[in-house]
Amino acid sequence: WEGLEGKVAVVTGAASGIGAASARRLSALGARVVAVDVDADGVHGVVAGLPGPGLAVPGDVSREEDVRRYAQRAVEEFGRLDLHHLNAGIVGSFAPLPELTADDFDHVLGVNLRGAFLGVREAFRRYRTQDGGGAIVLTASIASLRGSHDLLPYQASKHGVLGVLRGAAMYGGPLGVRVNAVAPGLVPTGLFSDAAAAAGGGDDMLRRGTTVPLRRTGTPDEIASVVVFLLSDDAAYVHGEVISADGGSAIV
Ligand code: NAD
Numbered sequence: 001w002e003g004l005e006g007k008v009a010v011v012t013g014a015a016s017g018i019g020a021a022s023a024r025r026l027s028a029l030g031a032r033v034v035a036v037d038v039d040a041d042g043v044h045g046v047v048a049g050l051p052g053p054g055l056a057v058p059g060d061v062s063r064e065e066d067v068r069r070y071a072q073r074a075v076e077e078f079g080r081l082d083l084h085h086l087n088a089g090i091v092g093s094f095a096p097l098p099e100l101t102a103d104d105f106d107h108v109l110g111v112n113l114r115g116a117f118l119g120v121r122e123a124f125r126r127y128r129t130q131d132g133g134g135a136i137v138l139t140a141s142i143a144s145l146r147g148s149h150d151l152l153p154y155q156a157s158k159h160g161v162l163g164v165l166r167g168a169a170m171y172g173g174p175l176g177v178r179v180n181a182v183a184p185g186l187v188p189t190g191l192f193s194d195a196a197a198a199a200g201g202g203d204d205m206l207r208r209g210t211t212v213p214l215r216r217t218g219t220p221d222e223i224a225s226v227v228v229f230l231l232s233d234d235a236a237y238v239h240g241e242v243i244s245a246d247g248g249s250a251i252v
Helices: 017-028 040-048 064-078 102-127 152-175 190-198 202-211 220-231
Strands: 008-012 032-037 054-058 083-086 135-139 178-184 242-245
Touching (some): 008 017, 017 083, 017 220, 032 040, 032 064, 054 064, 135 152
Parallel strands (some): 178 242
């Protein structure tokens, strides 16, 4: 992909799964990567393994001061901020709807939705002090597009991410800042196995791949490939869009 060489790219949720794959791909294409995650050891480990320059910033995307700090650290280290993959997320409780607590709901919305808002807001605050341009990709989900019988807070948060996407895209378009989202389907990652274990059915979650039209689950790298495209100049006229990477699940 064109236009990534030398760019400074923030990736949140970069310690594992899709975020780690995105950090590696961006780095391999010449971007300087600022990797953010609550998992401090994990994010340092990912940065140590990058092929190019990187900076690990432990932090929680739902906390305003942490979001401000990673942006500040990025500018101190690399002088500017160009690209954002706002990807950190959690699934929360698999409890049936009547058993869900307001705390479950607030926690999931706090990371997935408030985190997306804070990340987008900080990106625009930084972009307005620079010489124009910028691109943002949010990690949405197939749960942004469809209903299912469980994980209501997760679904609500990921539907909300599309609201953040569209609001930010309307604001960013005239400024030349592109904002898009990727909507992954089933990808076996830490998120996936933790959620599966909490639901008491790891194998079951994996077997769900058999309902995917492509008849398999995806890989983090297959999602990162869409992210990198959306952040690159090859996607110069793609804006306010949600691209599914789900093996066809959204059409079922
Ligand atoms: P993952 O658990 O491997 O990665 C998520 C990362 O986010 C972890 O490293 C975790 O430590 C970090 N994180 C969690 N809370 C955070 C916080 N408050 N601040 C900073 N970092 C935090 O899972 P993944 O599958 O790679 O998930 C990445 C994104 O993809 C999430 O937004 C998730 O909702 C989305 N997604 C995943 C799937 C899937 O099947 N794996 C499907 C659709 C969407």
